[in-house]
Amino acid sequence: MIQTDSKTPAELRRAIAANVRARRKARKLSLKRLSEVSGVSYGSLKRFESSGEIALTSLIKIAIVLNCTDAFERLFADPGPQTIREIIDGNL
Numbered sequence: 001m002i003q004t005d006s007k008t009p010a011e012l013r014r015a016i017a018a019n020v021r022a023r024r025k026a027r028k029l030s031l032k033r034l035s036e037v038s039g040v041s042y043g044s045l046k047r048f049e050s051s052g053e054i055a056l057t058s059l060i061k062i063a064i065v066l067n068c069t070d071a072f073e074r075l076f077a078d079p080g081p082q083t084i085r086e087i088i089d090g091n092l
Contacts, residue, residue, distance in 0.1 A: 013052025016059075021049050023066045038065045 007015070024034055031049070035042040038061040040054075045062075048054040054062075063069050081087045 010052065015052075017049050017052040017054075020062060020066065023068070027066065029065075034062065034065060038062050 024031075029037075031042060031045050034040070035045055038045075038058075040058045040061050044054060044058055048058075048062075060069070060072060063072055
């Protein structure tokens with residue numbers, strides 16, 4: 001497995017869960033209310049916020065409610081050339 005980031009998968013899961021929790025709280029949504037509007041079970045949400053474990057479809061449903069879908073659309077997108085050298089060399 002190629003890893004260019006210093007974070008482990010578990011650390012990334014926990015960081016994403018913490019971001020979701022913070023955004024949920026900023027919008028004054030309880031876990032129960034987020035469950036109701038997202039269609040993700042309360043138990044799944046509770047487990048996600050404590051462990052970072054969740055199904056991708058459920059995470060996308062949460063992102064829709066929290067207005068964060070743009071991040072999913074950019075995930076793994078081709079960033080295009082990063083330097084002038086890449087353009088000159090034709091590494092597009």
